[in-house]
Amino acid sequence: MTVTAPPAAPETGRKVSSGAGSSGVGRSGPVAWMVLPALVLFIVFGVVPLVGVLLLSFTQWDGLGAIHNAGLSNWKSVLSDSQLPHSILVTFEIMILSWLVQTPMSLLLGTFLAGRQRYRAFLAVLYFIPLLLSSAAIAITYKALLDPNFGLGPGLHLDFLTQDWLGRSDLAVGVVIFIVSWQFIPFHSLIYQGGVRQIPTTMYEAASIDGAGRVRQFFSITVPQLKYTIITSSTLMVVGSLTFFDLIFVLTAGGPGDATRVLALDMYKRGFMSNQMGPASVIAALIVLLGLALALLLRRLGGSATASQQEGA
Amino acid sequence: MDPMTTSRRTFLGLVGGGALAAGLGACGSSGPQSTPGSTTGAGGAGGGATYWFLTGQPQQGIREAQVKRFNDANADSKLKTTEFQNDAFKAKIKTAIGAGQGPTLIWGWGGGGLKAYVEANQVEDLTDWLTKEQADLKNSIFPSAFTAATVNGKIYAVPGETVTPIVLFYDKRAFEKIGAEPPQSWGDIMDLVPKFNDKGIAPFSLGGQSRWTNMMWLEFLFDRIGGSEVFQNIFEGKKDGWSDPSAIKALEEMQKLIKANGFVKGFSSITADSNADQALLFTGKAAMMLHGAWTYGNMKSSGGDFVTGGHLGYMNFPPVDGGKGDPSDTVGNPGQYMSISSKATDAEKATAKKFIANNTLDDATVEAWVKSGNIPVVKSAKDKLSSITDKNDSAWLNFVYDTAANAKNFAQSWDQALSPTQAETLLDNIAKLFQLSISPQQFATNMNAVIGQ
Numbered sequence: 001m002t003v004t005a006p007p008a009a010p011e012t013g014r015k016v017s018s019g020a021g022s023s024g025v026g027r028s029g030p031v032a033w034m035v036l037p038a039l040v041l042f043i044v045f046g047v048v049p050l051v052g053v054l055l056l057s058f059t060q061w062d063g064l065g066a067i068h069n070a071g072l073s074n075w076k077s078v079l080s081d082s083q084l085p086h087s088i089l090v091t092f093e094i095m096i097l098s099w100l101v102q103t104p105m106s107l108l109l110g111t112f113l114a115g116r117q118r119y120r121a122f123l124a125v126l127y128f129i130p131l132l133l134s135s136a137a138i139a140i141t142y143k144a145l146l147d148p149n150f151g152l153g154p155g156l157h158l159d160f161l162t163q164d165w166l167g168r169s170d171l172a173v174g175v176v177i178f179i180v181s182w183q184f185i186p187f188h189s190l191i192y193q194g195g196v197r198q199i200p201t202t203m204y205e206a207a208s209i210d211g212a213g214r215v216r217q218f219f220s221i222t223v224p225q226l227k228y229t230i231i232t233s234s235t236l237m238v239v240g241s242l243t244f245f246d247l248i249f250v251l252t253a254g255g256p257g258d259a260t261r262v263l264a265l266d267m268y269k270r271g272f273m274s275n276q277m278g279p280a281s282v283i284a285a286l287i288v289l290l291g292l293a294l295a296l297l298l299r300r301l302g303g304s305a306t307a308s309q310q311e312g313a
Numbered sequence: 314m315d316p317m318t319t320s321r322r323t324f325l326g327l328v329g330g331g332a333l334a335a336g337l338g339a340c341g342s343s344g345p346q347s348t349p350g351s352t353t354g355a356g357g358a359g360g361g362a363t364y365w366f367l368t369g370q371p372q373q374g375i376r377e378a379q380v381k382r383f384n385d386a387n388a389d390s391k392l393k394t395t396e397f398q399n400d401a402f403k404a405k406i407k408t409a410i411g412a413g414q415g416p417t418l419i420w421g422w423g424g425g426g427l428k429a430y431v432e433a434n435q436v437e438d439l440t441d442w443l444t445k446e447q448a449d450l451k452n453s454i455f456p457s458a459f460t461a462a463t464v465n466g467k468i469y470a471v472p473g474e475t476v477t478p479i480v481l482f483y484d485k486r487a488f489e490k491i492g493a494e495p496p497q498s499w500g501d502i503m504d505l506v507p508k509f510n511d512k513g514i515a516p517f518s519l520g521g522q523s524r525w526t527n528m529m530w531l532e533f534l535f536d537r538i539g540g541s542e543v544f545q546n547i548f549e550g551k552k553d554g555w556s557d558p559s560a561i562k563a564l565e566e567m568q569k570l571i572k573a574n575g576f577v578k579g580f581s582s583i584t585a586d587s588n589a590d591q592a593l594l595f596t597g598k599a600a601m602m603l604h605g606a607w608t609y610g611n612m613k614s615s616g617g618d619f620v621t622g623g624h625l626g627y628m629n630f631p632p633v634d635g636g637k638g639d640p641s642d643t644v645g646n647p648g649q650y651m652s653i654s655s656k657a658t659d660a661e662k663a664t665a666k667k668f669i670a671n672n673t674l675d676d677a678t679v680e681a682w683v684k685s686g687n688i689p690v691v692k693s694a695k696d697k698l699s700s701i702t703d704k705n706d707s708a709w710l711n712f713v714y715d716t717a718a719n720a721k722n723f724a725q726s727w728d729q730a731l732s733p734t735q736a737e738t739l740l741d742n743i744a745k746l747f748q749l750s751i752s753p754q755q756f757a758t759n760m761n762a763v764i765g766q
Contacts, residue, residue, distance in 0.1 A: 062733075063411040065433035148579030149598055150589065166582030167521070169748070255522055256581040257748035258741070272404050274737035275429065 050288065057281035064275070074278040084283075086258060087266040094177055094262060095241040101181045102188055102237060103230070109185065110192020111222055124193070131186040139250035142179055166252050169259035176248055176260055183247070184240075188233045195229030196222060231302040235295055242291050263287050362657065362664035363393045363416040367402055371610050371685035372474070375678065383672045390664040392418075399586060407733070410435050410654070417657040417665045422729040423461030423470055423650040429733060431464045436652040437662065440468045447670055454674070455717075458648035458690045461725045472648035473673045475687040476717045477606040479529045479645045479726075483626045484619075487514050487600035495626060499537070499566065499633040506575045509600050515577035518599035520585035524740040525728050527747045529603050529644070532727055533630040534563035537638040541722040548730055550765035555757040559637070564746065564753030566633070571747060581748060588615070595619035603630070605645060606713050609686045613705075620705055627709070629716055643716055644724040648690040688713045738763045 060070040113124045145152045146165040153161030207217050245264040254261035271280030366376050384391045409415040430436045443451045458472035496502045509516040520526045535543050539559025547554035577599050583589050593599040595616030613620040632640040653665045682689040683697045701707040728736040742759050745751045
């Protein structure tokens with residue numbers, strides 16, 4: 001863009017001024033119009049449902065009959081329900097632990113895959129396979145593999161694999177984190193791979209002249225240079241895990257008991273299984289608020305995002 | 314250069330404008346479509362009558378055959394069908410009906426779910442039609458099947474399909490291995506548990522992740538210990554109904570069995586939809602299983618020689634020593650139910666009524682149900698039993714018929730009888746009870762909080 005702009009700019013300016021109106025109007029008019037399709041989609045599918053959910057959270061509705069005004073009673077009942085802190089706790093447990101597993105792994109894999117060697121390109125293709133599968137398919141597959149009676153462990157007579165993986169509360173949370181990581185590490189590796197390739201090779205050359213080894217280069221050049229990539233990837237992980245639903249729903253349905261009932265599942269159960277759209281909308285509104293707060297927090301942690309990465313170095 | 318930039322701009326503008334126009338066009342065309350949809354309520358294109366039902370053999374094939382016979386005979390008013398998997402159906406049908414996009418014929422389990430439809434004025438009152446125009450059809454059906462179809466004294470659904478009590482299945486080979494007899498009482502069950510565990514056989518198979526599977530145990534224990542009135546009180550909304558001493562005792566007995574490793578390892582991650590619980594029984598990994606009569610067909614077709622070789626045993630749930638319940642009582646589904654959407658057009662309603670009257674309990678259907686190892690909800694089913702030549706099927710069908718017909722009280726499954734709100738809280742707490750993460754007292758407190766909701 002910046003390269004092509006200078007020669008094009010005067011010519012366009014002349015043409016527009018010779019045509020009709022001032023160049024300012026001529027420029028911003030079509031550009032503003034181009035925003036419209038995205039804006040309309042965002043309003044119709046983003047803002048309108050959001051307002052709808054907020055309104056529903058103050059009503060009583062079973063999904064079938066008439067909608068009645070309920071005032072603040074839904075908010076009061078949900079906020080005083082002991083299920084809510086539990087769901088928030090499980091959500092954050094899965095969020096934080098899966099971040100802790102995914103970030104270092106994707107960072108290392110991404111750095112490794114950024115190398116231009118042929119075998120790495122080949123490995124990269126293999127690593128990305130989990131990304132091609134739908135969450136439901138992954139959940140069904142793992143459910144079959146982890147079955148305590150007909151799964152992988154009993155089939156191969158391996159005792160350490162023959163656990164009640166999805167039937168014990170502590171193990172079930174671990175399994176969910178493992179599968180989430182298995183599924184999303186490829187995606188985040190891809191982001192890091194792109195980030196690492198953006199780092200100018202001159203830095204590494206300078207570092208090796210100064211006598212820095214591979215490990216030193218990784219911590220002193222790669223990681224600091226990837227600061228914004230890490231923030232982007234973390235935002236996606238954190239905000240994404242707030243709405244995590246499909247995999248857990250198919251894998252454990254929130255069980256055993258309520259051990260893996262994250263906020264999104266709690267919302268679904270209240271709304272579509274108990275027919276209580278009001279309380280479900282309260283949870284939905286809470287998820288939106290939490291998501292916004294977390295995204296803002298991560299942006300703050302990243303400092304001013306306007307400064308370019310390479311200029312900062 | 315000059316025409317290049319202009320054309321690129323124009324191009325982008327056109328693309329943006331085109332996308333916008335397409336977006337607006339979509340809004341415009343979806344508007345008129347949804348308006349007649351919400352007034353007719355049928356939701357289907359072309360306005361014909363629609364019917365949604367469940368997948369899963371052998372039921373699915375019988376339902377498909379019914380519709381085919383109807384459509385062949387009524388080329389001008391065909392019935393359109395959509396098939397759903399069980400859990401997906403439960404979620405979809407509620408939202409669809411609420412949005413005015415439900416089918417003309419609403420298939421269901423009656424009870425609390427039907428009551429919710431009635432309260433929202435979504436289903437037709439069929440009392441007059443059944444008692445006047447279709448008196449023969451009404452009289453041919455087991456009277457007990459109408460309880461779950463009746464709300465405030467009016468009939469809103471026609472019972473159809475099959476009577477499916479919950480029974481205790483067992484593997485005769487497993488009992489031979491430990492040299493024991495099938496249990497005659499709850500005490501026997503508790504005594505059998507360590508014997509089976511010593512031989513490396515799980516005493517009971519259970520698909521605990523489905524939750525309603527666990528519920529069947531409580532249904533029987535409540536009945537056997539405290540009699541049918543314990544749940545009847547809860548159903549009628551009596552305050553603190555779940556704290557009845559018999560209820561607490563039943564919950565305690567339940568947890569005793571779980572703590573004694575009465576259920577197969579990993580039961581809380583096994584689902585009933587995948588039939589893995591049945592597989593545990595017919596592969597010899599588990600000795601007994603409490604399950605619906607509808608599982609017989611699958612165990613016969615998937616279980617190798619388990620059924621055909623005469624290894625499958627079955628009995629009604631045994632009594633609990635000192636319990637007040639009648640040992641002939643049973644629970645389960647007294648039938649499946651078909652209602653007609655009140656939002657459908659008169660023509661669609663007429664088609665639906667014609668289908669119910671002519672094709673849901675006709676001779677071909679009754680025969681198909683009996684052949685598949687099920688007892689249809691009609692009195693004439695008994696006469697068909699003598700025509701069954703397979704001795705295993707014949708013994709099984711007579712057992713199911715007698716269990717259903719001789720039951721002093723045939724209770725409807727709790728999650729179907731209660732309102733959806735209570736049912737979900739119930740299933741949720743049952744899962745926690747089986748996980749031993751709440752005590753019987755906490756269970757009762759949690760459940761009392763939603764009584765009558």
